[in-house]
Amino acid sequence: MAEAQARQRGGHTEDVSAERLAESGLRFEVDGEIATITLDRPDKRNAQTFATWSALAGIGDSLPEQVRVVVVKGEGPSFSAGIDLRMFTPEGVPGQGSFSSVARSGDTDFEHNIRKAQAGFLWLRRPEIVSIAAVHGHAIGAGFQLALSCDLRIVADDVTFCMKEPALGLVPDLTGTKPLVELVGLAKAVDICLTARMVHAEEALRIGLAEQVVARDDLDRAVRDKAAELLSTNRDAAAATKRLLQGARARTLEEQSVAEGLEQAVRIKALFGG
Numbered sequence: 001m002a003e004a005q006a007r008q009r010g011g012h013t014e015d016v017s018a019e020r021l022a023e024s025g026l027r028f029e030v031d032g033e034i035a036t037i038t039l040d041r042p043d044k045r046n047a048q049t050f051a052t053w054s055a056l057a058g059i060g061d062s063l064p065e066q067v068r069v070v071v072v073k074g075e076g077p078s079f080s081a082g083i084d085l086r087m088f089t090p091e092g093v094p095g096q097g098s099f100s101s102v103a104r105s106g107d108t109d110f111e112h113n114i115r116k117a118q119a120g121f122l123w124l125r126r127p128e129i130v131s132i133a134a135v136h137g138h139a140i141g142a143g144f145q146l147a148l149s150c151d152l153r154i155v156a157d158d159v160t161f162c163m164k165e166p167a168l169g170l171v172p173d174l175t176g177t178k179p180l181v182e183l184v185g186l187a188k189a190v191d192i193c194l195t196a197r198m199v200h201a202e203e204a205l206r207i208g209l210a211e212q213v214v215a216r217d218d219l220d221r222a223v224r225d226k227a228a229e230l231l232s233t234n235r236d237a238a239a240a241t242k243r244l245l246q247g248a249r250a251r252t253l254e255e256q257s258v259a260e261g262l263e264q265a266v267r268i269k270a271l272f273g274g
């Protein structure tokens, strides 16, 4: 096991000591090529704050280079009940303000804060890693979006997804709308978001939101098995293939064919170039 420490990459410094992470409601463990992020405020159903998102970004910035698989899971009865509802009160979250204080800030500050929060979610798509959300119980709002930030979702049969934001007068802004549309299609995404309805395990599997549904007690094992399968392929080829797959939707067939050839040239040189 290794513990991430404060480190600087790309000009951004974030304290990701175990103590700081615990204050932000997270645990982070690295075991060889697998890193596990655990949302760890079970008594509050792993509600998330700005500190949680900042700490997530810090983990992304300081991720050890050997890591190839990142698992995101939740402690206790729920994966995550979404944003900490204290943000909606005048008092807010101690030390982190409230939406009232956010609303009073200038537009530039507001956009800056949202971008900072989104940074905690965006890095989970990096080509060098495969991220797996192990989702059980509730994944509501920001919890749903965190699960959507991961490449794969393996879920327990007790799972309930809910995009609650529109019911609260908000939009989902933690990078979840694009993966949702790409996974389930525009019509189903409109249905799920604009009704803020519950999506349970059977439907999640059927519409492509979940890759696999297992019994609650089997979730950890299923995630471990998937991680082992993912680690069985060549590291550099896996990253190059993920880059290709991620870019496929935005390219024409011709452009994608060219991109395949370019990536393959790098692979062939690496494997047989002497």
Ligand code: ACO
Pocket (backbone or CB within 6 Å): 043, 044, 045, 047, 048, 077, 078, 080, 081, 082, 083, 084, 085, 086, 138, 140, 141, 142, 143, 164, 165, 168, 170
């Ligand atoms: N923020 C802060 N505290 C929360 C949150 C939250 N999002 N969700 C639950 N808690 C707290 C409860 O206040 C309660 O605290 P207490 O024991 O001090 O009273 C504790 O967690 C347990 O909550 P219960 O409601 O008793 O747990 P239960 O398992 O019955 O229900 C559920 C879980 C369904 C997740 C429910 O707590 C819930 O609906 N939470 C709010 C969900 C929500 O609206 N999130 C915002 C989405 S929008 C967004 O994320 C941007």
